[in-house]
Amino acid sequence: xxxxxxxxxxxxxxxxxxxxxxxxxxxxxxxxxxxxxxxxxxxxxxxxxxxxxxxxxxxxxxxxxxxxxxxxxxxxxxxxxxxxxxxxxxxxxxxxxxxxxxxxxxxxxxxxxxxxxxxxxxxxxxxxxxxxxxxxxxxxxxxxxxxxxxxxxxxxxxxxxxxxxxxxxxxxxxxxxxxxxxxxxxxxxxxxxxxxxxxxxxxxxxxxxxxxxxxxxxxxxxx
Numbered sequence: 054x055x056x057x058x059x060x061x062x063x064x065x066x067x068x069x070x071x072x073x074x075x076x077x078x079x080x081x082x083x084x085x086x087x088x089x090x091x092x093x094x095x096x097x098x099x100x101x102x103x104x105x106x107x108x109x110x111x112x113x114x115x116x117x118x119x120x121x122x123x124x125x126x127x128x129x130x131x132x133x134x135x136x137x138x139x140x141x142x143x144x145x146x147x148x149x150x151x152x153x154x155x156x157x158x159x160x161x162x163x164x165x166x167x168x169x170x171x172x173x174x175x176x177x178x179x180x181x182x183x184x185x186x187x188x189x190x191x192x193x194x195x196x197x198x199x200x201x202x203x204x205x206x207x208x209x210x211x212x213x214x215x216x217x218x219x220x221x222x223x224x225x226x227x228x229x230x231x232x233x234x235x236x237x238x239x240x241x242x243x244x245x246x247x248x249x250x251x252x253x254x255x256x257x258x259x260x261x262x263x264x265x266x267x268x269x270x271x272x273x274x275x276x
Contacts, residue, residue, distance in 0.1 A: 055167065055187075058097040059083045060090055060114065061130070062106050066152075070101070073156045074163075087114035094122045095213055095230050098187070099166055101159075102146070104131035112141055119145040121230075124216050126166040130154070178215060178276060181262045183254055185215060192254065206231065207250045210243075214264065218276035221267050247272065 057079050061067040064085075071081045082093055087109045094100060100118055104111035115127055129146040143149055147169075148162050178185040183201065184193045192201040192211075203211060209231045214222070228236040228243045236243075251258040265273045 055098045056080045056082065056096060057163070058090065058093050058100045060085075060087060060100070060106065060111070061103040062086060063103070070156070070159070074160065077160055079163075087111075087117075090114055091117055091121045092230070092233055094118045094125055095216060096209075097122075097125055099163060099170075100125060100127045101163070102127055102129055104129060112145075116145050122216055124170065124218065126170045128159075128162060128166060180274065180276065182256060183263070187215075201253050203250065203253060206246055207253070210246055210250060211254070214272070214274035215276075218274060221270055221273045223271040227271065 055078075057074060059067070059071060059074070059081050061070065061083065062085050067083055067085070071083050074081050082097070084090055084093065086107055090100075100115075102111050102115050102118070106114065111129065111131070115129065118125070119127060126147040127145065129143075129149045130152060131149070132152040147166055150159060150162060178187065179195075182194060182196050184195055185191075186193070190208075192203065193199070194201055210227060213227055213230055224243055225236040228234070228240070232242075247264060248258070251261050251264055254263055255261045263274060265275065267273055
């Protein structure tokens with residue numbers, strides 16, 4: 054099921070948009086402010102973001118989300134029609150819808166973005182001998198057709214790599230995104246989880262092909 058992070062402070066609009074999208078088969082996480090959005094975006098396939106928010110405005114939140122998860126498309130919503138506002142939004146957003154809008158239009162725009170970013174319902178990512186189905190949250194070993202079962206933390210770590218393809222990620226970035234806590238220098242928790250993760254997904258865990266170690270920096274998964 055495709056996951057949408059929806060950030061909207063208007064309770065009436067938020068309620069019907071969430072209900073409509075869930076009826077269309079989406080899993081919707083609705084936040085009323087931008088607080089917590091940077092953690093939530095890691096597990097999302099698309100963001101629907103309102104411009105007018107209490108606290109940090111949508112432009113600021115959107116820029117932070119795009120920096121955190123550049124592979125996740127952002128659809129901006131705004132009652133503002135000024136060209137300057139749209140141009141400001143489109144500096145980081147991937148589409149812009151002006152309020153009021155019809156639910157069919159919103160759903161259609163979402164589907165277009167998901168297809169453009171390769172996140173349609175049947176989206177698959179192939180890495181070496183494994184195939185990751187993002188819509189079904191499954192990882193298949195193509196050598197024998199069997200599903201590779203990960204623990205919760207292993208899956209979160211692996212999905213963090215998937216959402217940041219070809220990027221070198223530091224231990225601090227991965228740990229703080231997955232655990233939601235500040236990384237303490239010398240902590241071996243992440244290293245242990247990645248070792249066990251490699252034992253499940255790599256042909257030869259001692260010489261990994263999927264999760265590369267970038268010496269002195271962190272890790273990378275190439276796509």
